Amino acid sequence: MSGGLLGAIAILKKTFDKYAGSDGDKGTLSKKELTVMLKAEIPGVGGDKQEEVDKFFKMLDEDGDGVVDFNEYIVFVATLAMLFNN
Numbered sequence: 001m002s003g004g005l006l007g008a009i010a011i012l013k014k015t016f017d018k019y020a021g022s023d024g025d026k027g028t029l030s031k032k033e034l035t036v037m038l039k040a041e042i043p044g045v046g047g048d049k050q051e052e053v054d055k056f057f058k059m060l061d062e063d064g065d066g067v068v069d070f071n072e073y074i075v076f077v078a079t080l081a082m083l084f085n086n
């Protein structure tokens, strides 16, 4: 799988796995993992400020269970895509 839309999806999954696997449950992003991901992948969105990270985390963690799973992450990526489209 490379290039095109499927390639993009594979990259999204790989990116999630890379950060989600750094501590605890490999299927979810903790707030710490999300912070690292924001800083590395989307510099300039406020990953340096704890309140910005908290805001992002709250936005991503739709079911409020304290971790971001793959579905919640994909919703976030789709939201980013919509922002870029405007």
Ligand SMILES: [Ca+2]
Pocket: 060, 061, 062, 063, 064, 065, 066, 067, 068, 069, 072
């Ligand atoms: Ca969640």
